Amino acid sequence: VYQTAEAYPILRAGRMGDYAQIRPDMMFEMIRPR
Numbered sequence: 001v002y003q004t005a006e007a008y009p010i011l012r013a014g015r016m017g018d019y020a021q022i023r024p025d026m027m028f029e030m031i032r033p034r
Contacts, residue, residue, distance in 0.1 A: 005024040013020045 003024075005022050005027050008021060008023060010019055010021050012018070
């Protein structure tokens with residue numbers, strides 16, 4: 001199973017220079033409302 005966060009990907013987050021990095025220690029689970 002590929003763990004996306006373990007690869008520390010960088011993603012574009014909006015405007016011209018806004019980027020974010022996905023890290024395993026910043027991940028959380030959120031229950032979706034019904």
